[in-house]
Amino acid sequence: MTALVILQSLLLISGALMFVVGSIGLLRFPDTYTRIHALTKADNVGLGLIIIGLIPANFSLLVTLKLLLIWLLVMLASALSGHLVAWEARAKQVPLAPSEGESNDELTD
């Protein structure tokens, strides 16, 4: 039983860490495109880890299916919204961040 609890804690903590990393990426990355990259990837994996971590607690088939459905829908929504933001940014010709050492004043949010 304790091994399961340890495994669950590991999954939950690493899931939460994924969210933290994604948020840091959102704040620190220089332009719209890289921010989308940080946010969508970290969120999908982070939520997945948390959901896998939650499944063994009071296991029931119905709750498991519901949790997996939530994960699926969130992945769909985050992929779609990430794509739409990038699409719109490209249509509006939001510039890529300049590489090292240049000023990046023209960042948009």
Added chain:
Amino acid sequence: MNLLIDLTLLTGILAIAATSLLSRSLFQSVIFFILLGLTLALGWIRLGAPDIALAEAAIGAGITGVLLLDTLGHLKKTGKLDKDEHRPSYPRLLLAILSSVTLVVLLLWAVFHQPTPAIQLHLLVEEALPDSGVSHQITAVLLNFRSYDTLLEVGVLVLAVLVGLALQTDQHQQDSLPGLPNPLLHACLTLLVPAMLITSMYLLWAGSDRPGGAFQAGAMLAAAFILLHLSGIKLSAQLSHRMMQFGLLLGFTVFLVVATSSVIGGRPLLAYPDGGAGLLILLIELALTLSIGLILLSLFTIANSPPLSSRSGGSNGH
């Protein structure tokens, strides 16, 4: 541990509310307002009120957020919003701070000096629940014991949308928003819209014995309509104007007919016949869901109608 979660949530709510109020950019304020709605929903769940949490998430955060963003986009497009930053004038700020502090003090006073209620309302509700036709207390209160309030609430919603429609002078140009011709969006819609419709009907059906109900289901329906509208499939273009009006008024009409028909039968206003309460409540909620969905969609499309000045340009090009 639970205390820690509650304290974090409380600090988060206050911090987000403060950011939303103090932010210089209107866009940022709106985003933080939506965030506030979501955290408030979590707060309601922690307080054991899933009904209010659902309503807050669906209407407070979802629909209100969309309406606010929509209005902001409209203001930017028409140039009414000359610059994004704004600074409220000093006396107005002082007045706002003073009145909100007074309100908070009054609320705190009311919370700490609660008189012990003479009637144990929740016990009364519990006692009358078997006769109400549903097995969830909130739905029983909303659509049976205090259905008068709900009827008037729906009346207010209908009135709001009627005023909005009256202000919109030209019906043919109500959609200035071009649809998004994005293939991935359209592919995802075929998955998302059926899921949203099922969820909406589930919320409606669940309302009889657990959290849910017409308002939440209507908000979900409206979200599906708005998503379709944004991607270029416009319901208002598919339906005739008369059909739309019929849909807007359907919920209120059904409610009113059920309410007054009991007077004809010799019972007081809004008293359901014995045994038929459950069916009538379901009927009312079904009509209400459709109407609330259409009302919220109409409020959204009204905000998108072109400004009066640009109408003479004859830009009816779709």
